[in-house]
Amino acid sequence: MIDLLTIFVLAVFVGFEVVSKVSTILHTPLMSGANAIHGVILVGAILITGHAEGGVELVLGLLAVFLATVNVVGGFVVTDRMLEMFKGHKR
Amino acid sequence: MIDLLTIFVLAVFVGFEVVSKVSTILHTPLMSGANAIHGVILVGAILITGHAEGGVELVLGLLAVFLATVNVVGGFVVTDRMLEMFKGHKR
Amino acid sequence: MNWASLAYLVAALCFILALKGLSTPRYARVGNLVGAGGMVLAVVTAYAHGVVHNGLLILVMVVLGTVVGIPAAKAVKMTAVPQMVALFNGVGGAAAALVALTEFLAADGDLLFDLATVLTVLIGAVSFSGSVVTFLKLQEIMTTRPVLLPAGQSLGIGVAVASVVLSAAVLTTSSTALLVLLALAGLALGVLFVLPVGGADVPIAISLLNAFTGLAVAASGYVLGNTLLIVAGTLVGASGTILTRLMAQAMGRPLTNILFGAFSPRPEVAHTEEQRTVRSGTVEDVAILLGYAHSVLVVPGYGLAVAQAQHAARELALLLEARGIDVSYGIHPVAGRMPGHMNVLLAEADVPYDRLKELDDVNPGIGSVDVVLVVGANDVVNPGARDDPSSPIHGMPIFDVDRAKAVVFMKRSMRPGFAGVDNSLLYNPKTTLLFGDAKDSLTKLLAAVKQV
Amino acid sequence: MNWASLAYLVAALCFILALKGLSTPRYARVGNLVGAGGMVLAVVTAYAHGVVHNGLLILVMVVLGTVVGIPAAKAVKMTAVPQMVALFNGVGGAAAALVALTEFLAADGDLLFDLATVLTVLIGAVSFSGSVVTFLKLQEIMTTRPVLLPAGQSLGIGVAVASVVLSAAVLTTSSTALLVLLALAGLALGVLFVLPVGGADVPIAISLLNAFTGLAVAASGYVLGNTLLIVAGTLVGASGTILTRLMAQAMGRPLTNILFGAFSPRPEVAHTEEQRTVRSGTVEDVAILLGYAHSVLVVPGYGLAVAQAQHAARELALLLEARGIDVSYGIHPVAGRMPGHMNVLLAEADVPYDRLKELDDVNPGIGSVDVVLVVGANDVVNPGARDDPSSPIHGMPIFDVDRAKAVVFMKRSMRPGFAGVDNSLLYNPKTTLLFGDAKDSLTKLLAAVKQV
Amino acid sequence: MRVGIPAESRPAERRVAGTPETVSTLLGAGLAVDVQSGAGVSAHASDDDYRAAGATVVDEHPAGTAGIVASVQPTDHVDRLRAGDVTVSFLSPAFELDHVRALRDRGVTAFSLDLLPRVTRAQTLDALSSQALVAGYRAVLVAAERLPRFLPMFTTAAGTVPPAKVLVLGAGVAGLQAIATARRLGAVVEAYDVRAAAREEVRSLGAKFLELDLETQDGVYAAQQSEAALERQRELIAERVAASDVVITTAAVPGRKAPTLVTTDMLKAMAPGSVVVDLAAETGGNVVGSRPGEDVRVGDVLLYGARNLPSSLPVHASKLYAKNVANLVLMIAREGGPDLADEVLAGCCLTHAGEVRHAPTRELL
């Protein structure tokens, strides 16, 4: 338990530090990218559905898998589109 | 085990990020401060000595406690001295 | 320790690197790809290692989700991206709530497990409904103005209290029905939270809801005992929080107003500004605009002289030139307050004469100029002089900067120039206003461009 | 989960904050204090929660360590701080090795435990002996020049191979004797590692050894199963590594040379520079020097003109003035290559006349000037003109900048000025050299001062 | 329609109202241009240059042959002008009443560039501004030439020379340009003007605005001040005049005698060798005792009364003036003849169809 808490605390720090100097123009892409990352709930959805024994759990799980997939896939694609402006221009 | 590894990885990131923009003038104080922090081995030294049942272990443990204490105390004090130049001057 | 845990750890690493990349223009795109790579790794691992039943069904849902997600993301117009992000965020929150709910049905756990479940369900629900409302607002399916329900404040406080009570009840009883009720309360809370948020603040609300979803995912990680979910969720929660604060700062909005709109007794009256809206940017926005431009035209005016900003303008131009950007100066015949006013100043700052361009040099090719930097000029770039026969300055030749790709307007206020006539360029969607003394702004810009 | 783990977590947090604080001038001091606070918390927790036997003895050792450590840290001269840090680092490494050794004696563990032990002992030993040698070097008890043993390369490789073999042996046999042997090999390795490192590189070596100790502590955390040690050790290891790289960069030294001095076939020949040493700084050093000054005197010379750096100098002065720093310009009667050369340039950059000071205005009070910025001047600040009757420029009045508190000398090389005579000011310990084109340097300085 | 450019005949007038460049412009608009032989000689434009541009070079003054006569100074040979003929020039009507009467009596449509309303649309015709620009620049050169000191500061092995202190009174177009030029040469400049807007304008050139405890005026032009107010102003600036090495005065109130700002006593209090340039010398003078075109010694101080300074830079003064004139001529000729309903043309039309249309001049007659 304390290990998970430690992980949590460290991850908070990493999250803070890593984005603390982002420039304004990247606010929206960064938000969108982070949004795609929390789509990792897909992993959770797959795990519970993979263990579901049918019934409500299965239905809910599958719904979760669907929704999470939309989150992941849409998130990364839309972020990439937004970032096209930074594509390979000089320097 | 995987948790400890995760902790390790996250701590590496925190360590990198936190000091990555330090200015040259702070190199030496930062080194000295970090040096004091690894004196936390004192905690380890106290723990093993606190469980030592005498003999070699006790002697080695006590030596470790002594050395680690020197590291901790000297480290923080010397860092503080170095940093006196940044003392409360304007802004 | 098994290979799956290791794979999850690698995925977590990818996510960290993704966020890091996304914070700098140069690596933003790569960062996003690294994140996607990490995600693929994580999902494949989960599927290969964690799936006992329903493998095919899961695959079908994943394919379905992909089939829905990709076209949606590809079709959306760039201007509609924020609402798309809101929607994706909402479904993520819903997924997290569902996962926790399902696990709650399937497994029994200790108090901490229940606490994590409660948090996941509540926050996920808030995030889902809140995101849906922001989507409706931005898509203009409902009004973009703050919606102030009668008794909105009491309602908000009421639902919040109900949620707390329900949470406590779930923790003590472990009742699924109560958990479902809590989810409903969360949905209501999300709606109430976002309704009073008006136009410009909505993106900030989305960012906050994004951070919420991250926290919900992290909590679900505790529920499932999955370190990857904890790390990734926490990362998003933390970075999302910081980002929300940065966004609010950049827009000059106090975060508390947005956060507690639903609970504040007398919500801020909607700003009754003029109908025409202006877009004011930050120094960083302009810096990136400049940093990625190929050609920049500086149009100095009387304000440059008043601010004595000639040296600062020159320094900025030098910096841009050093990056291979083509910089020239458009000198209008009547810029300033005496003939040759700009010449005197720019000569003082040692601007080479061959950089000085006149109306006839500039206007024909102005369409291909990436950014026009209007530094304390006003009348000399007023399209009214060209287009509006009733304007007192009609007939004066101007720099047609409204035909360039983007305009940055540096002045201190919305006040007009010498001729006292309003300037429609200020309200042009191409225009970014940078308010403040020209020298100040240029000096800050100089520092900001160096960071780009 | 118990209160001790929580306390350790808080301590870990303190260490993170300490490092963060130590990276910015403004919070460096507070950072150090926070770190010390975390340490007290950790130690008290360990004592209260983890000590079963020997409580008094431990206390005695802690008091003893304090009694030795504090006076040593207080007495040391500021110039001798690096060797002091080296010493403290060494004892820390030794402590880590001892802890692992002791635990190895006391407990049995799996392969991972053994691996961690081996790492701790080896790295701790390297760190200890390496630090002691650097101490001896810096204290000039032994020569500061690189020591190149005959057959040093083969010796280094030999000991390294022996260490690896011994490590493998310990892992397979779990033999204490072999572990002690490994410790001895580590000691030898540390000595061999540091011996070939010469003068200016020694601080970099210390930083690296510091990172090593961090890693040893982290490894000992695995040995003891203590999360705090893992986190704190890793933090130091990671930040120490980055710091080492930054330091090497700042000094323009390739890190590999230092790292592999002991193993490289033909060690770099010791630079046979002139006896007199110069100190060249980075833009950041100078920026902090300036940022914390009260009064700055700019002495421009011909180099300012060559670099056409007048505008940049003016911008820097304005920035400093905006921070309440008193900036004036010392205009020497023969600076440049024509009478009034500096006047022309500074007027172009719009430097107010009342900031221009002559010899007689400046020299009487120069002792209280915090920083003199010599921008492309040389002869006009050459103390030889005042002190050395044999100098061809003897008798020319100069700015006595060697009497100011600190001097920053901007030029491109060590070449002399117009008169072709060497300038002892370059070798003055007060002087920091900033090599490069004056305009370049000033522009970078401008950016750097903004960061301070 | 035919435009005539005469050679200027008044003494020391070296400008010309048309250049080869503007001749091309006018021809391009379908007008014909006669240029009197030798018209451009002082401005370094030869008859051949004009011919190359397409003008007809004529020996006689074009009055009576051209429909529009454009000159710098009031046209000679008014007696040859026909009713309906148009003249364009600086007329300074207040000082040329006889000339105005003659124009009126002959039914000439006379435009005077010094009456041009200063609206945005008229900026390209604004010859007062373009010539004031020249005058302001020259005023500083004239002063620098006469000053036995440096304007800029020099720190040298033979001692330090302090920068000269220049005071500019009146910060209209000429004053501002004088400020800019003196600053370029390294002088320390301060300036004063009664108009409130001048404060910021002076500062926008990096000079110091002299803050006097006096009422300021709004508006684009200064209004006539009471003698008491002027007296108070003189008192307040006396000390600054004494502290200056160079004083340049440009104060004017349109249509009136220039205000007297500097007295002989004030001059005498200046350091020996100081120089004063009075740009208003021709319209009454800002400095007591200034005589147009002459250097007057007042004690150890040199007082120069400016006389037609723009003429001393004939090439560029003509270039700018001719451009203004061409723009005005194009406006006049646009519909075959002047549209006096147009605010700009109406504003600068002095006489038309036997009438004096400019009210202040009509009153003077």
Add this chain to the structure above:
Amino acid sequence: MRVGIPAESRPAERRVAGTPETVSTLLGAGLAVDVQSGAGVSAHASDDDYRAAGATVVDEHPAGTAGIVASVQPTDHVDRLRAGDVTVSFLSPAFELDHVRALRDRGVTAFSLDLLPRVTRAQTLDALSSQALVAGYRAVLVAAERLPRFLPMFTTAAGTVPPAKVLVLGAGVAGLQAIATARRLGAVVEAYDVRAAAREEVRSLGAKFLELDLETQDGVYAAQQSEAALERQRELIAERVAASDVVITTAAVPGRKAPTLVTTDMLKAMAPGSVVVDLAAETGGNVVGSRPGEDVRVGDVLLYGARNLPSSLPVHASKLYAKNVANLVLMIAREGGPDLADEVLAGCCLTHAGEVRHAPTRELL
């Protein structure tokens, strides 16, 4: 010892070798100072000012009464000087051989400031530099005054005036100052000099160095060039001269006639109204046909031959010169009399004890 400062008698010499300021300095060093009445009048220093500083104002030229006579031009009344008397002035020995003979014959110890070795220690005595500073500055003012165009660029509603193009030939002290002053006034400046070091020095003032395919010289002073080399230089610069509105020439080789750099044909190729200032006019001229102190028209180009330009800025030229002189006098008087073992004094001592010590001059005699 007594120092005498005469009033200068040569025509158009307005400087003076001592100012009230330097009088104080000399008195402070224990010397006495006689100033001839009216000596400072052109430099705006009155007899009263000198008296206030502590000098004795005398009616007669101080030759024969003062032990050291310090003047700008070679001293008058050599016949009154006594053996062992010291004179300090610009002697231009190559042009004043009779005067040198007289000094030698009377056993006078004569120091000439134009022979001063340019070592670091002598910088405070370096009157060549201080007066070249004045000349360079004035040269630009003189040119600007005569130019019928603006030097700076102006973008105005009446069209754009391009900046004037100024070419400076010879980038010694005067040339560099001319470059700086012209740049201040907004001109586009390019310059050429035979010395290699000049390239960087010219650029250090923000001007363009004219790269010619010619050999460059090292050293502080230019050496005499062959006529072939000069011919080649003229060929190469012809095109740049034609493209310039103003040319300022300052080329000199110490002790020699100035090199001829600009021919009449080159002048004729310039745009009408262009101005050329020849700072070397008094030492043979860099421009063919230049006459010291006169404006010569060559076609439509104005050629001004400079004559004693420093005198046209008498206050500051005197201030700097007097300071140089005072420093030299102090050095001479330090041990009661000149120490001719000192490298600096030896270098600028022309005659002493009946001998001409300056070799090149001795050869000319």
